[in-house]
Amino acid sequence: MGAVVAEISMSVDGYVAGPDPGLEQGLGRNGEKLHEWAFASRAWNESHGRQGGEPSPVDDEVIEEMQAAGATVIGRRMYSGGNGPWDEDPNADGWWGDEPPFHHPVFVLTHHPREPREMEGGTTFTFVTDGIGSAVEQARAAAGELRVTIGGGASAIQQALAAGLVDELRINVAPVVLGDGTPLFQPLEAPIELEQTRVTHSPAVTHLSYRVSG
Amino acid sequence: MGAVVAEISMSVDGYVAGPDPGLEQGLGRNGEKLHEWAFASRAWNESHGRQGGEPSPVDDEVIEEMQAAGATVIGRRMYSGGNGPWDEDPNADGWWGDEPPFHHPVFVLTHHPREPREMEGGTTFTFVTDGIGSAVEQARAAAGELRVTIGGGASAIQQALAAGLVDELRINVAPVVLGDGTPLFQPLEAPIELEQTRVTHSPAVTHLSYRVSG
DSSP: OOOEEEEEEEETTSEEEOSSTTSGGGTOTTGGGGTHHHHTBHHHHHHTTOOOOBOOHHHHHHHHHHHTOSEEEEOHHHHHTSSGGGGTOTTOOOSSOSSOSOOSEEEEEOSSOOOOEEOGGGOEEEEEOSHHHHHHHHHHHHHTTSOEEEOOOHHHHHHHHHTTOOSEEEEEEESEEOSSSEESOOOOSSOEEEEEEEEEEETTEEEEEEEEEO | OOOEEEEEEEETTSEEEOSSTTSGGGTOTTGGGGTHHHHTBHHHHHHTTOOOOBOOHHHHHHHHHHHTOSEEEEOHHHHHTSSGGGGTOTTOOOSSOSSOSOOSEEEEEOSSOOOOEEOGGGOEEEEEOSHHHHHHHHHHHHHTTSOEEEOOOHHHHHHHHHTTOOSEEEEEEESEEOSSSEESOOOOSSOEEEEEEEEEEETTEEEEEEEEEO
């Protein structure tokens, strides 16, 4: 089985979205600063069917590894973009367009059962109503030997960490202090032991990788 | 004038001390995990008059730069060790021993006026009751061309960031999720722009350096 990797971009002060998370497709005020390193990269632009992007081998490597996952788990707000019609209509579609950039099965944590959505380019959204453990189990089965990414938001990663489901934690630290917003971490009952396994950086971001135990 | 550098060790989840900050000389439960990289280093042991320490050039460089400051500003709890007699007796001494490791003037933020304490080895503790601006101004005057370190705790660094007094922010990210404790950051009114200027790491810690503006 592949590893389960929780991966997200975070500000230096620990936020994964700015204040007013309804703004900017769920990123909140100034939240786009968390993702500038990705938006500027060649690998991200290619995965979204676009030309361009700056050559940044370090950042490209991180994005390509994320894309090499066999399945992804995301939270409801990340699916719907945080704002938009989802909060009023649980069956409204997300904001990912006809061809989302995953190109593999995606399991969406939600309280609202609905049929899977098969998108162009290999992405299928499957809606999971029985919790993070079930979502990760389904994703591992779908991924086979490949890794599973838990791609956020904060709540999905917190649930997975608290349930001991995360093998590796990857945090892309963007050079900004947002001041307020959605924190990645909430208080936990016990400390989690980490082993620092890789640190890489471009001028725009530092990529921290940890093996999780305990 | 030298730069004003705020520098502190932090967990991946943003804490600079564990829960129950009265424990372990102010580090709180498991808080010693934040400083294991320093305790293990040659430079730290030498500065405390001890032999030993593992050779780790990256970590030694960070500690030697800190020691090369011309003056340091710290908060009251960092002076007193968080617990101890200070909270009952504002004139009680801290826990730094006869020869503290600073070897230069140290300005302690407090509400209790008292006379300076001249220690062995070049450290003088001066108690500043009129706020972070005054403490930094006095430290800059004492440091001359050398840098001023704002060495924590969280409150001193927050006050200095909010007052726009910090030129450079250095965070030593220790590989642990403490789960709870004293957060480095509190909500701020506006985001702070950072420029990532240096990233180094040993197996035990990642050292992040940012130029601060805005």
